[in-house]
Amino acid sequence: MADSTDRRLYDLIERLGTLLHDRARAPDDDPADDLQPVHVRILAYLDACNRYSDTPAAVTAYLGLTKGTVSQSLSLLHRRGLIDKTPDPDDRRVVHLALRPAGRDALAAHVPPATFRDACAQLPAGDRAALAAQLDGLLRAMQQTTGRSGFGLCHTCRLFRREPDGFRCGLTLEPLSPADSEKICREHETPTTSGAGAAHDDV
Amino acid sequence: MADSTDRRLYDLIERLGTLLHDRARAPDDDPADDLQPVHVRILAYLDACNRYSDTPAAVTAYLGLTKGTVSQSLSLLHRRGLIDKTPDPDDRRVVHLALRPAGRDALAAHVPPATFRDACAQLPAGDRAALAAQLDGLLRAMQQTTGRSGFGLCHTCRLFRREPDGFRCGLTLEPLSPADSEKICREHETPTTSGAGAAHDDV
Protein backbone atom coordinates (compact mmCIF):
# COMPACT_ATOMS: atom_id res chain seq x y z
CA MET A 1 0.00 0.00 0.00
CA ALA A 2 2.72 2.42 0.94
CA ASP A 3 4.52 0.83 -1.96
CA SER A 4 1.90 1.82 -4.50
CA THR A 5 1.86 5.39 -3.20
CA ASP A 6 5.63 5.52 -3.57
CA ARG A 7 5.44 4.25 -7.10
CA ARG A 8 2.76 6.79 -7.95
CA LEU A 9 4.90 9.52 -6.40
CA TYR A 10 7.90 8.45 -8.42
CA ASP A 11 5.92 8.31 -11.66
CA LEU A 12 4.53 11.77 -11.00
CA ILE A 13 7.96 13.29 -10.49
CA GLU A 14 9.33 11.61 -13.59
CA ARG A 15 6.34 12.62 -15.67
CA LEU A 16 6.53 16.20 -14.48
CA GLY A 17 10.21 16.20 -15.37
CA THR A 18 9.38 15.00 -18.89
CA LEU A 19 6.78 17.68 -19.36
CA LEU A 20 9.13 20.30 -17.93
CA HIS A 21 11.89 19.49 -20.40
CA ASP A 22 9.60 19.43 -23.38
CA ARG A 23 10.98 21.77 -25.95
CA ALA A 24 8.66 24.73 -25.68
CA ARG A 25 10.82 26.84 -27.91
CA ALA A 26 9.60 30.02 -29.46
CA PRO A 27 9.59 29.86 -33.26
CA ASP A 28 12.03 32.75 -33.58
CA ASP A 29 14.75 31.04 -31.59
CA ASP A 30 17.98 30.14 -33.26
CA PRO A 31 18.63 26.43 -32.78
CA ALA A 32 22.31 27.24 -32.24
CA ASP A 33 21.36 29.15 -29.09
CA ASP A 34 19.51 26.16 -27.79
CA LEU A 35 20.66 24.89 -24.44
CA GLN A 36 20.42 21.35 -23.16
CA PRO A 37 18.62 20.92 -19.85
CA VAL A 38 21.93 20.22 -18.18
CA HIS A 39 23.31 23.56 -19.37
CA VAL A 40 20.42 25.37 -17.79
CA ARG A 41 20.97 23.51 -14.55
CA ILE A 42 24.63 24.49 -14.56
CA LEU A 43 23.71 28.13 -15.07
CA ALA A 44 21.14 27.92 -12.27
CA TYR A 45 23.73 26.43 -9.94
CA LEU A 46 26.30 29.11 -10.75
CA ASP A 47 23.66 31.73 -10.08
CA ALA A 48 22.91 30.27 -6.67
CA CYS A 49 26.33 29.25 -5.33
CA ASN A 50 28.80 31.24 -3.26
CA ARG A 51 32.43 32.07 -3.98
CA TYR A 52 33.74 28.88 -2.39
CA SER A 53 31.53 26.77 -4.64
CA ASP A 54 31.87 28.23 -8.13
CA THR A 55 34.32 25.67 -9.48
CA PRO A 56 33.99 22.78 -11.95
CA ALA A 57 34.48 20.32 -9.10
CA ALA A 58 31.54 21.77 -7.19
CA VAL A 59 29.32 21.69 -10.27
CA THR A 60 30.36 18.08 -10.76
CA ALA A 61 29.43 17.11 -7.21
CA TYR A 62 26.18 19.06 -7.19
CA LEU A 63 24.84 17.65 -10.45
CA GLY A 64 26.20 14.14 -9.90
CA LEU A 65 28.10 13.92 -13.18
CA THR A 66 31.70 13.10 -14.00
CA LYS A 67 34.26 15.84 -14.22
CA GLY A 68 34.92 15.07 -17.86
CA THR A 69 31.31 15.68 -18.78
CA VAL A 70 31.19 18.86 -16.78
CA SER A 71 34.41 20.12 -18.31
CA GLN A 72 32.92 19.77 -21.79
CA SER A 73 29.64 21.42 -20.91
CA LEU A 74 31.50 24.29 -19.28
CA SER A 75 33.67 24.86 -22.33
CA LEU A 76 30.52 24.95 -24.47
CA LEU A 77 28.97 27.55 -22.17
CA HIS A 78 32.23 29.51 -22.23
CA ARG A 79 32.43 29.26 -26.03
CA ARG A 80 28.98 30.79 -26.26
CA GLY A 81 29.85 33.64 -23.95
CA LEU A 82 27.52 32.63 -21.14
CA ILE A 83 30.13 32.19 -18.42
CA ASP A 84 33.56 33.46 -17.41
CA LYS A 85 36.42 31.25 -16.32
CA THR A 86 38.99 32.82 -14.01
CA PRO A 87 42.03 31.00 -12.60
CA ASP A 88 42.32 31.13 -8.84
CA PRO A 89 45.32 33.29 -7.88
CA ASP A 90 46.11 31.21 -4.80
CA ASP A 91 45.62 27.72 -6.18
CA ARG A 92 46.41 27.61 -9.85
CA ARG A 93 44.72 24.26 -10.35
CA VAL A 94 41.39 25.86 -9.53
CA VAL A 95 39.10 27.74 -11.91
CA HIS A 96 36.32 30.08 -10.75
CA LEU A 97 33.17 30.27 -12.82
CA ALA A 98 30.82 33.21 -13.09
CA LEU A 99 27.68 34.01 -15.03
CA ARG A 100 28.09 36.64 -17.72
CA PRO A 101 25.11 38.89 -18.48
CA ALA A 102 24.21 36.68 -21.46
CA GLY A 103 24.24 33.66 -19.17
CA ARG A 104 21.96 35.42 -16.72
CA ASP A 105 19.60 36.27 -19.58
CA ALA A 106 19.60 32.68 -20.81
CA LEU A 107 18.83 31.47 -17.31
CA ALA A 108 15.95 33.89 -16.91
CA ALA A 109 14.57 32.84 -20.28
CA HIS A 110 14.52 29.17 -19.36
CA VAL A 111 13.83 29.00 -15.62
CA PRO A 112 11.12 28.38 -14.78
CA PRO A 113 9.75 27.42 -18.21
CA ALA A 114 6.74 29.38 -19.39
CA THR A 115 4.58 26.25 -19.41
CA PHE A 116 5.40 25.64 -15.78
CA ARG A 117 4.65 29.22 -14.80
CA ASP A 118 1.31 29.02 -16.57
CA ALA A 119 0.46 25.77 -14.87
CA CYS A 120 1.31 27.24 -11.46
CA ALA A 121 -0.94 30.18 -12.16
CA GLN A 122 -3.86 27.77 -12.28
CA LEU A 123 -3.21 26.49 -8.76
CA PRO A 124 -4.20 28.31 -5.58
CA ALA A 125 -1.22 29.97 -3.91
CA GLY A 126 -1.82 27.90 -0.80
CA ASP A 127 -1.54 24.68 -2.77
CA ARG A 128 1.73 25.79 -4.28
CA ALA A 129 3.21 26.66 -0.92
CA ALA A 130 2.01 23.39 0.58
CA LEU A 131 3.42 21.46 -2.35
CA ALA A 132 6.78 23.19 -2.04
CA ALA A 133 6.90 22.38 1.66
CA GLN A 134 6.08 18.72 1.01
CA LEU A 135 8.67 18.39 -1.74
CA ASP A 136 11.15 20.02 0.56
CA GLY A 137 10.62 17.22 3.05
CA LEU A 138 11.06 14.61 0.37
CA LEU A 139 14.25 16.23 -0.88
CA ARG A 140 15.66 16.32 2.63
CA ALA A 141 14.83 12.63 3.03
CA MET A 142 16.54 11.88 -0.29
CA GLN A 143 19.65 13.71 0.81
CA GLN A 144 19.81 11.74 4.03
CA THR A 145 19.43 8.36 2.36
CA THR A 146 21.81 9.07 -0.50
CA GLY A 147 24.30 10.59 1.89
CA ARG A 148 24.71 13.37 -0.61
CA SER A 149 25.21 16.11 1.88
CA GLY A 150 27.79 18.85 1.66
CA PHE A 151 25.58 21.32 -0.15
CA GLY A 152 23.33 23.74 1.66
CA LEU A 153 22.50 27.37 2.19
CA CYS A 154 25.33 29.27 3.83
CA HIS A 155 23.30 30.81 6.64
CA THR A 156 22.00 27.42 7.79
CA CYS A 157 25.52 26.07 8.25
CA ARG A 158 26.91 24.87 11.54
CA LEU A 159 29.91 27.13 10.95
CA PHE A 160 27.92 30.27 10.15
CA ARG A 161 28.69 33.06 12.64
CA ARG A 162 26.64 36.11 13.45
CA GLU A 163 28.96 38.81 14.72
CA PRO A 164 28.43 42.43 15.81
CA ASP A 165 29.67 43.78 12.48
CA GLY A 166 27.98 41.22 10.23
CA PHE A 167 28.36 37.57 9.28
CA ARG A 168 31.44 35.39 9.07
CA CYS A 169 32.30 31.92 7.78
CA GLY A 170 33.71 29.77 10.58
CA LEU A 171 35.67 27.68 8.09
CA THR A 172 37.48 30.34 6.09
CA LEU A 173 37.02 33.01 8.77
CA GLU A 174 36.15 35.48 6.02
CA PRO A 175 33.37 38.06 6.42
CA LEU A 176 30.13 37.37 4.56
CA SER A 177 27.65 39.81 3.10
CA PRO A 178 23.91 39.21 3.57
CA ALA A 179 23.80 38.14 -0.10
CA ASP A 180 26.62 35.66 0.53
CA SER A 181 24.69 34.07 3.34
CA GLU A 182 21.79 33.23 1.02
CA LYS A 183 23.86 31.18 -1.38
CA ILE A 184 24.67 27.52 -1.81
CA CYS A 185 27.94 26.38 -0.25
CA ARG A 186 29.71 23.14 -1.03
CA GLU A 187 31.25 22.99 2.42
CA HIS A 188 27.91 23.24 4.19
CA GLU A 189 27.59 21.32 7.42
CA THR A 190 24.18 20.61 8.86
CA PRO A 191 23.79 21.72 12.48
CA THR A 192 23.79 18.80 14.88
CA THR A 193 20.86 20.12 16.92
CA SER A 194 18.50 19.73 13.99
CA GLY A 195 15.30 21.37 15.10
CA ALA A 196 12.31 20.72 12.90
CA GLY A 197 11.86 24.44 12.49
CA ALA A 198 14.63 25.03 9.98
CA ALA A 199 12.80 24.94 6.68
CA HIS A 200 14.32 25.35 3.23
CA ASP A 201 17.88 24.62 4.26
CA ASP A 202 18.21 21.87 1.69
CA VAL A 203 19.19 22.45 -1.90
CA MET B 1 5.86 36.51 -4.34
CA ALA B 2 3.95 33.80 -6.14
CA ASP B 3 6.85 34.01 -8.54
CA SER B 4 9.44 33.02 -5.97
CA THR B 5 7.32 30.10 -4.82
CA ASP B 6 7.05 28.93 -8.41
CA ARG B 7 10.78 29.18 -8.86
CA ARG B 8 11.36 27.24 -5.67
CA LEU B 9 8.88 24.61 -6.82
CA TYR B 10 10.62 24.29 -10.15
CA ASP B 11 14.04 24.00 -8.56
CA LEU B 12 12.77 21.32 -6.20
CA ILE B 13 11.37 19.20 -9.01
CA GLU B 14 14.54 19.56 -11.05
CA ARG B 15 16.74 18.76 -8.07
CA LEU B 16 14.67 15.74 -7.14
CA GLY B 17 14.96 14.57 -10.73
CA THR B 18 18.75 14.90 -10.58
CA LEU B 19 18.94 12.94 -7.35
CA LEU B 20 16.55 10.32 -8.74
CA HIS B 21 18.68 9.70 -11.81
CA ASP B 22 21.90 9.48 -9.88
CA ARG B 23 23.54 6.22 -10.75
CA ALA B 24 22.88 4.14 -7.67
CA ARG B 25 24.19 1.01 -9.30
CA ALA B 26 25.05 -2.05 -7.37
CA PRO B 27 28.73 -2.98 -7.68
CA ASP B 28 27.93 -6.36 -9.25
CA ASP B 29 26.05 -4.86 -12.17
CA ASP B 30 27.39 -5.29 -15.65
CA PRO B 31 27.78 -1.86 -17.24
CA ALA B 32 26.52 -3.36 -20.52
CA ASP B 33 23.16 -4.02 -18.84
CA ASP B 34 22.93 -0.42 -17.80
CA LEU B 35 19.87 1.42 -18.99
CA GLN B 36 19.54 5.10 -19.65
CA PRO B 37 16.74 6.89 -17.80
CA VAL B 38 14.82 7.17 -21.04
CA HIS B 39 14.95 3.39 -21.51
CA VAL B 40 13.43 2.87 -18.09
CA ARG B 41 10.70 5.36 -18.89
CA ILE B 42 9.90 3.52 -22.10
CA LEU B 43 9.65 0.24 -20.21
CA ALA B 44 7.41 1.86 -17.61
CA TYR B 45 5.15 3.24 -20.31
CA LEU B 46 4.88 -0.11 -22.08
CA ASP B 47 4.01 -1.70 -18.75
CA ALA B 48 1.22 0.81 -18.18
CA CYS B 49 -0.35 1.28 -21.61
CA ASN B 50 -3.22 -0.60 -23.23
CA ARG B 51 -3.29 -2.48 -26.52
CA TYR B 52 -4.23 0.60 -28.54
CA SER B 53 -1.21 2.46 -27.23
CA ASP B 54 1.70 0.02 -27.42
CA THR B 55 3.26 1.40 -30.61
CA PRO B 56 6.39 3.47 -31.30
CA ALA B 57 4.19 6.42 -32.27
CA ALA B 58 2.44 6.36 -28.88
CA VAL B 59 5.77 6.14 -27.03
CA THR B 60 6.97 9.08 -29.10
CA ALA B 61 3.96 11.21 -28.20
CA TYR B 62 3.96 10.24 -24.54
CA LEU B 63 7.63 10.98 -23.93
CA GLY B 64 7.75 14.04 -26.18
CA LEU B 65 10.66 12.84 -28.32
CA THR B 66 11.09 12.44 -32.06
CA LYS B 67 10.24 9.18 -33.75
CA GLY B 68 13.82 8.73 -34.89
CA THR B 69 15.09 8.83 -31.33
CA VAL B 70 12.40 6.46 -30.14
CA SER B 71 13.08 4.06 -32.98
CA GLN B 72 16.71 3.80 -31.93
CA SER B 73 15.96 3.34 -28.25
CA LEU B 74 13.41 0.67 -29.09
CA SER B 75 15.86 -1.26 -31.23
CA LEU B 76 18.37 -1.14 -28.38
CA LEU B 77 15.76 -2.53 -25.97
CA HIS B 78 14.85 -5.17 -28.54
CA ARG B 79 18.50 -6.06 -29.10
CA ARG B 80 18.89 -6.66 -25.40
CA GLY B 81 15.85 -8.89 -25.27
CA LEU B 82 13.76 -6.58 -23.08
CA ILE B 83 10.86 -6.07 -25.47
CA ASP B 84 9.05 -7.84 -28.31
CA LYS B 85 8.12 -6.18 -31.58
CA THR B 86 5.12 -7.67 -33.39
CA PRO B 87 3.74 -6.36 -36.67
CA ASP B 88 0.07 -5.50 -36.62
CA PRO B 89 -1.84 -8.03 -38.76
CA ASP B 90 -4.41 -5.45 -39.90
CA ASP B 91 -2.15 -2.46 -40.55
CA ARG B 92 1.24 -3.64 -41.61
CA ARG B 93 2.85 -0.26 -41.02
CA VAL B 94 2.17 -0.61 -37.32
CA VAL B 95 4.32 -2.41 -34.77
CA HIS B 96 3.08 -3.52 -31.36
CA LEU B 97 5.51 -3.50 -28.48
CA ALA B 98 5.41 -5.70 -25.41
CA LEU B 99 7.57 -6.19 -22.35
CA ARG B 100 9.44 -9.48 -22.21
CA PRO B 101 10.07 -11.05 -18.79
CA ALA B 102 13.59 -9.60 -18.79
CA GLY B 103 12.12 -6.17 -19.49
CA ARG B 104 9.70 -6.55 -16.63
CA ASP B 105 12.59 -7.54 -14.37
CA ALA B 106 14.65 -4.55 -15.47
CA LEU B 107 11.73 -2.26 -14.80
CA ALA B 108 11.18 -3.67 -11.33
CA ALA B 109 14.89 -3.29 -10.60
CA HIS B 110 14.91 0.40 -11.51
CA VAL B 111 11.48 1.75 -10.59
CA PRO B 112 11.23 3.23 -8.11
CA PRO B 113 14.97 3.50 -7.35
CA ALA B 114 16.06 2.09 -4.03
CA THR B 115 17.21 5.51 -2.83
CA PHE B 116 13.75 6.90 -3.50
CA ARG B 117 12.04 4.05 -1.72
CA ASP B 118 14.28 4.56 1.29
CA ALA B 119 13.60 8.28 1.33
CA CYS B 120 9.86 7.67 1.20
CA ALA B 121 10.13 5.29 4.12
CA GLN B 122 11.29 8.22 6.23
CA LEU B 123 8.14 10.23 5.54
CA PRO B 124 4.80 9.69 7.26
CA ALA B 125 2.32 7.87 5.00
CA GLY B 126 -0.04 10.82 5.23
CA ASP B 127 2.61 13.17 3.91
CA ARG B 128 3.28 10.92 0.97
CA ALA B 129 -0.39 10.68 0.06
CA ALA B 130 -0.83 14.44 0.40
CA LEU B 131 2.23 15.06 -1.72
CA ALA B 132 0.99 12.70 -4.42
CA ALA B 133 -2.36 14.47 -4.46
CA GLN B 134 -0.69 17.88 -4.76
CA LEU B 135 1.62 16.77 -7.54
CA ASP B 136 -1.38 15.29 -9.27
CA GLY B 137 -2.96 18.71 -9.37
CA LEU B 138 0.19 20.27 -10.72
CA LEU B 139 0.48 17.62 -13.42
CA ARG B 140 -3.11 18.18 -14.46
CA ALA B 141 -2.44 21.90 -14.69
CA MET B 142 0.66 21.24 -16.79
CA GLN B 143 -1.32 19.08 -19.17
CA GLN B 144 -3.94 21.76 -19.61
CA THR B 145 -1.45 24.53 -20.34
CA THR B 146 0.75 22.46 -22.64
CA GLY B 147 -2.30 21.11 -24.42
CA ARG B 148 -0.67 17.71 -24.21
CA SER B 149 -3.83 15.76 -23.73
CA GLY B 150 -4.68 12.49 -25.43
CA PHE B 151 -3.24 10.28 -22.73
CA GLY B 152 -5.20 9.12 -19.74
CA LEU B 153 -6.48 6.12 -17.86
CA CYS B 154 -8.97 4.11 -19.89
CA HIS B 155 -11.71 3.99 -17.27
CA THR B 156 -11.75 7.77 -16.91
CA CYS B 157 -12.40 8.26 -20.63
CA ARG B 158 -15.48 9.95 -22.02
CA LEU B 159 -15.94 6.94 -24.30
CA PHE B 160 -15.64 4.31 -21.57
CA ARG B 161 -18.82 2.25 -21.30
CA ARG B 162 -20.03 0.16 -18.39
CA GLU B 163 -22.29 -2.57 -19.75
CA PRO B 164 -24.13 -5.46 -18.14
CA ASP B 165 -21.50 -7.97 -19.22
CA GLY B 166 -18.46 -5.81 -18.49
CA PHE B 167 -16.70 -2.79 -19.98
CA ARG B 168 -16.43 -1.63 -23.55
CA CYS B 169 -14.47 1.01 -25.47
CA GLY B 170 -16.83 3.43 -27.20
CA LEU B 171 -14.25 4.17 -29.87
CA THR B 172 -13.27 0.69 -31.01
CA LEU B 173 -16.41 -0.91 -29.58
CA GLU B 174 -14.29 -3.75 -28.28
CA PRO B 175 -14.87 -5.32 -24.86
CA LEU B 176 -12.43 -4.40 -22.10
CA SER B 177 -11.25 -6.44 -19.16
CA PRO B 178 -10.97 -4.80 -15.72
CA ALA B 179 -7.18 -4.83 -16.22
CA ASP B 180 -7.60 -3.07 -19.57
CA SER B 181 -9.59 -0.31 -17.95
CA GLU B 182 -6.71 0.55 -15.62
CA LYS B 183 -4.22 1.23 -18.39
CA ILE B 184 -3.04 4.29 -20.24
CA CYS B 185 -4.75 4.94 -23.55
CA ARG B 186 -3.46 7.29 -26.24
CA GLU B 187 -6.99 8.00 -27.46
CA HIS B 188 -8.21 9.12 -24.06
CA GLU B 189 -10.79 11.89 -24.03
CA THR B 190 -11.42 13.84 -20.86
CA PRO B 191 -15.10 13.93 -19.86
CA THR B 192 -16.64 17.32 -20.49
CA THR B 193 -18.45 17.37 -17.15
CA SER B 194 -15.18 17.51 -15.24
CA GLY B 195 -16.18 17.06 -11.64
CA ALA B 196 -13.43 17.83 -9.15
CA GLY B 197 -13.91 14.40 -7.65
CA ALA B 198 -12.13 12.42 -10.33
CA ALA B 199 -8.64 12.07 -8.94
CA HIS B 200 -5.69 10.29 -10.56
CA ASP B 201 -7.06 10.40 -14.08
CA ASP B 202 -3.98 12.12 -15.41
CA VAL B 203 -0.87 10.34 -16.48
Added chain:
DNA sequence: GCATTTAGTTTCGAGTCGAAACAATAAGCA
Protein backbone atom coordinates in the same frame (compact mmCIF):
# COMPACT_ATOMS: atom_id res chain seq x y z
C1' DG C 1 -5.50 4.48 -60.02
C1' DC C 2 -2.82 8.07 -58.37
C1' DA C 3 -1.79 11.58 -54.87
C1' DT C 4 -1.58 12.17 -50.03
C1' DT C 5 -1.04 10.81 -45.40
C1' DT C 6 0.79 7.91 -41.80
C1' DA C 7 4.12 4.50 -39.30
C1' DG C 8 8.46 3.47 -38.79
C1' DT C 9 13.57 3.22 -40.11
C1' DT C 10 17.89 5.15 -41.42
C1' DT C 11 21.40 8.62 -41.62
C1' DC C 12 23.79 12.74 -40.14
C1' DG C 13 25.81 16.05 -36.92
C1' DA C 14 26.10 18.07 -32.28
C1' DG C 15 26.21 16.92 -27.86
C1' DT C 16 25.90 14.02 -23.26
C1' DC C 17 28.01 10.84 -20.50
C1' DG C 18 31.25 7.60 -18.04
C1' DA C 19 35.78 5.84 -18.00
C1' DA C 20 40.40 6.35 -18.26
C1' DA C 21 44.67 8.62 -19.37
C1' DC C 22 46.91 12.84 -18.76
C1' DA C 23 49.09 17.48 -17.21
C1' DA C 24 49.66 20.77 -13.75
C1' DT C 25 49.74 22.10 -9.19
C1' DA C 26 49.52 21.57 -4.20
C1' DA C 27 50.30 19.13 0.05
C1' DG C 28 52.43 15.62 2.98
C1' DC C 29 56.47 13.71 4.64
C1' DA C 30 61.16 12.30 5.01
Added chain:
DNA sequence: TGCTTATTGTTTCGACTCGAAACTAAATGC
Protein backbone atom coordinates in the same frame (compact mmCIF):
# COMPACT_ATOMS: atom_id res chain seq x y z
C1' DT D 1 65.15 20.33 0.52
C1' DG D 2 63.35 16.55 -2.50
C1' DC D 3 60.12 12.87 -3.41
C1' DT D 4 55.67 10.85 -3.22
C1' DT D 5 50.85 11.34 -3.17
C1' DA D 6 46.50 13.75 -3.75
C1' DT D 7 43.67 17.00 -6.15
C1' DT D 8 41.94 19.98 -10.10
C1' DG D 9 40.82 20.17 -14.47
C1' DT D 10 41.38 18.81 -19.57
C1' DT D 11 41.53 15.53 -23.25
C1' DT D 12 40.32 11.36 -25.68
C1' DC D 13 37.47 7.37 -26.65
C1' DG D 14 33.24 4.78 -27.45
C1' DA D 15 28.30 4.19 -26.73
C1' DC D 16 24.40 6.62 -26.71
C1' DT D 17 20.64 10.57 -26.99
C1' DC D 18 18.41 13.71 -29.67
C1' DG D 19 16.41 16.54 -33.51
C1' DA D 20 16.10 17.02 -38.33
C1' DA D 21 15.51 15.28 -42.64
C1' DA D 22 15.49 11.79 -46.17
C1' DC D 23 13.52 7.51 -47.04
C1' DT D 24 10.50 3.01 -47.37
C1' DA D 25 6.29 0.81 -47.03
C1' DA D 26 1.56 0.66 -46.44
C1' DA D 27 -3.02 2.67 -45.85
C1' DT D 28 -6.38 6.25 -47.18
C1' DG D 29 -8.77 9.73 -50.11
C1' DC D 30 -10.63 11.18 -54.10
